[in-house]
Amino acid sequence: MEQERRGLRLPFDARAEVAREGSPGKSVIARVTDLSLNGCFIQTPYPSPLNALIVVKIFQEGVYFEGKARVVHVQEAFGMGVSFREVKPHCQSVLQKWILSAMRSQPRESDSPGP
Numbered sequence: 001m002e003q004e005r006r007g008l009r010l011p012f013d014a015r016a017e018v019a020r021e022g023s024p025g026k027s028v029i030a031r032v033t034d035l036s037l038n039g040c041f042i043q044t045p046y047p048s049p050l051n052a053l054i055v056v057k058i059f060q061e062g063v064y065f066e067g068k069a070r071v072v073h074v075q076e077a078f079g080m081g082v083s084f085r086e087v088k089p090h091c092q093s094v095l096q097k098w099i100l101s102a103m104r105s106q107p108r109e110s111d112s113p114g115p
Contacts (some may be wrong), residue, residue: 016032018030020055029044036099056068
């Protein structure tokens with residue numbers, strides 16, 4: 001059974017590498033298309049199986065994030081939703097900065113044109 005998504009996910013675009021835990025030499029290049037403090041969606045034509053334990057590396061503008069995650073949602077030949085399980089404090093700080101930046105770039109309701 002798939003887990004329910006926790007937390008608000010924000011649009012995000014960054015290069016990523018994904019590898020099965022214990023197989024770092026067999027990474028797959030992918031894209032992160034949305035992000036939250038608890039997980040992200042990784043666009044890849046080769047998603048890992050549901051409940052697989054993976055290591056996610058995300059790269060954006062010279063900044064690097066790495067965390068261990070579990071696959072909680074799979075869209076065959078398109079991508080996978082992952083839930084972060086273990087993130088080092090430095091990487092947690094990077095994640096928080098990215099989330100704040102993504103929140104600031106979201107249009108506010110008052111910015112949208114009225115009816």
